[in-house]
Amino acid sequence: MSAHPLDILRTVYGYGAFRGRQAEIIDHVIAGRHAFVLMPTGGGKSLCYQIPALVRPGTGLVVSPLIALMEDQVATLRQAGMRAAALNSRIGGAERDEIWRQMRRGEIDLVYMAPETLLRPETLERLKSVRLSVIAIDEAHCLSQWGHDFRPEYRGLDVLVELFPDVPRMALTATADAPTREEIVAHLAIGAENSFIAGFDRPNIRYGVAEKQSQTQQMLRFLNARKGESGIVYCLSKRKTEEVAATLNAHGFSALAYHAGMDMAAREANQRRFQHGEGLVMVATIAFGMGIDKPDVRFVLHVDLPASIEAYYQETGRAGRDGLPAETLMLYGAEDIALRRRFIDESDAPAERKRMEHRKLDALLGFAESCQCRRQVLLRYFGDDCPPCGNCDVCLDPPETFDGTIAAQKLLSCIHRTGGRYGQGHVISVLLGEEDERIAQLGHDKLSTYGIGREFDRAQWRSIVRQLVAHGLVTVDVAGHGGLSISAKGASFLRERSSIMLRALKKPAHGGRRAARR
Numbered sequence: 001m002s003a004h005p006l007d008i009l010r011t012v013y014g015y016g017a018f019r020g021r022q023a024e025i026i027d028h029v030i031a032g033r034h035a036f037v038l039m040p041t042g043g044g045k046s047l048c049y050q051i052p053a054l055v056r057p058g059t060g061l062v063v064s065p066l067i068a069l070m071e072d073q074v075a076t077l078r079q080a081g082m083r084a085a086a087l088n089s090r091i092g093g094a095e096r097d098e099i100w101r102q103m104r105r106g107e108i109d110l111v112y113m114a115p116e117t118l119l120r121p122e123t124l125e126r127l128k129s130v131r132l133s134v135i136a137i138d139e140a141h142c143l144s145q146w147g148h149d150f151r152p153e154y155r156g157l158d159v160l161v162e163l164f165p166d167v168p169r170m171a172l173t174a175t176a177d178a179p180t181r182e183e184i185v186a187h188l189a190i191g192a193e194n195s196f197i198a199g200f201d202r203p204n205i206r207y208g209v210a211e212k213q214s215q216t217q218q219m220l221r222f223l224n225a226r227k228g229e230s231g232i233v234y235c236l237s238k239r240k241t242e243e244v245a246a247t248l249n250a251h252g253f254s255a256l257a258y259h260a261g262m263d264m265a266a267r268e269a270n271q272r273r274f275q276h277g278e279g280l281v282m283v284a285t286i287a288f289g290m291g292i293d294k295p296d297v298r299f300v301l302h303v304d305l306p307a308s309i310e311a312y313y314q315e316t317g318r319a320g321r322d323g324l325p326a327e328t329l330m331l332y333g334a335e336d337i338a339l340r341r342r343f344i345d346e347s348d349a350p351a352e353r354k355r356m357e358h359r360k361l362d363a364l365l366g367f368a369e370s371c372q373c374r375r376q377v378l379l380r381y382f383g384d385d386c387p388p389c390g391n392c393d394v395c396l397d398p399p400e401t402f403d404g405t406i407a408a409q410k411l412l413s414c415i416h417r418t419g420g421r422y423g424q425g426h427v428i429s430v431l432l433g434e435e436d437e438r439i440a441q442l443g444h445d446k447l448s449t450y451g452i453g454r455e456f457d458r459a460q461w462r463s464i465v466r467q468l469v470a471h472g473l474v475t476v477d478v479a480g481h482g483g484l485s486i487s488a489k490g491a492s493f494l495r496e497r498s499s500i501m502l503r504a505l506k507k508p509a510h511g512g513r514r515a516a517r518r
């Protein structure tokens with residue numbers, strides 16, 4: 001087959017035009033090059049490997065972790081007239097042999113496999129006699145040891161690099177922060193120049209963040225302005241969803257609760273009511289949202305802090321699916337931050353994992369405190385970008401700022417003098433000129449930056465660190481020990497003696513200087 005991608009889009013899929021960077025990615029892969037594709041859920045990743053598989057000679061191999069989803073996909077493709085098959089543990093011997101025969105004869109356009117099936121020695125052996133058009137690794141973040149979905153068998157997929165060096169490889173995912181992206185691209189030898197990141201902007205969503213003063217008052221003010229519309233209020237705990245729903249019902253809203261502690265029937269009933277009803281407020285923990293696809297969710301309110309920027313993006317992304325204006329507000333307070341930290345510390349996760357979750361939380365706080373356009377900070381986190389949006393709280397009502405140039409210079413030079421590898425706890429201790437055994441051992445009390453930051457307390461320095469991370473001047477070694485280093489942007493900031501405005505810092509809390517080290 002040598003049809004043109006656009007003809008295939010129209011005749012096979014029945015769509016009029018490609019979306020976003022689909023056409024570019026498809027052409028790139030058809031030309032035989034590798035690709036890393038980062039697009040949000042629903043962005044249209046499947047077409048990016050399905051069409052090259054139809055255009056290039058041979059069978060497209062798709063690695064996918066979920067057998068149920070795989071079977072759905074195959075059924076849909078067959079209905080559209082494609083020659084698709086799935087090989088997994090559920091498929092019996094005779095059918096399996098028949099699929100292999102068809103693949104060898106080039107009669108299958110796409111074959112889906114779970115990684116554990118693919119990595120069996122006999123599968124790999126048989127694959128050598130099949131002509132492959134493209135290798136697509138879906139949900140590629142599963143290979144990252146730092147991701148939330150790590151699947152050890154995904155690590156083994158790098159054998160494909162050696163076995164089929166000339167077949168274009170694609171890695172596709174909807175969630176990957178910078179270290180995860182780098183890990184995927186390196187592990188599958190895709191080449192950083194083959195990255196396609198797109199589609200994260202949701203222009204109709206207005207972003208807003210506010211410090212928590214009085215949760216109930218702030219919540220009611222936000223919701224009263226949106227009475228009669230449907231939306232979601234996210235809470236951290238099961239008990240709190242019940243309490244907030246009760247408060248809202250007492251104030252004349254129709255609120256429903258949703259959390260994993262409710263029995264299945266009650267949960268499903270509330271989900272159905274929300275899905276089909278109008279003017280309902282769903283008060284939920286993050287258990288709610290998987291597979292929800294209500295187009296007219298007009299607002300998402302976080303009364304508690306989400307776990308990370310990815311989680312925040314996913315949760316706010318449930319608003320405005322219909323493309324009409326939607327509004328979000330995230331409230332954050334010192335207590336929330338402490339609670340989130342405790343959650344992480346008290347979990348059973350290994351120490352490295354906990355450190356990573358603390359860094360992810362720091363990135364979210366950097367977003368919350370940033371005085372840059374919210375959309376810019378969000379998109380840059382995913383490797384995407386945009387001009388200041390005019391549709392977020394920062395653009396519409398710029399926050400109070402101060403000239404943070406000297407603070408930034410002090411922090412960057414302290415990172416530099418200590419060798420660019422210590423975590424923020426240590427760097428801040430040096431800036432504060434603390435007397436500390438480790439500092440003495442390392443000789444860091446002899447540095448010119450020792451004690452030059454006493455005008456701020458520890459909490460204020462932590463805010464400065466987060467803001468400089470959000471600005472991209474400082475890099476945190478997320479996968480390692482959280483060491484701070486100066487980014488290329490930070491180096492040119494110093495070299496060119498640039499200036500920077502930072503969001504005003506909170507007044508020192510008592511005992512701030514001695515507050516817990518982190």
Ligand code: ADP
Binds near residue numbers: 022044047
């Ligand atoms: P992802 O895998 O990125 O989550 P999918 O590939 O499942 O997303 O696509 C999401 C939906 O968008 C599917 O229903 C798909 O058919 C549809 N879609 C994809 N590309 C286009 C397009 N160019 N035009 C219209 N619909 C599209």
Ligand code: ZN
Binds near residue numbers: 373376388389394395
């Ligand atoms: Zn903005």
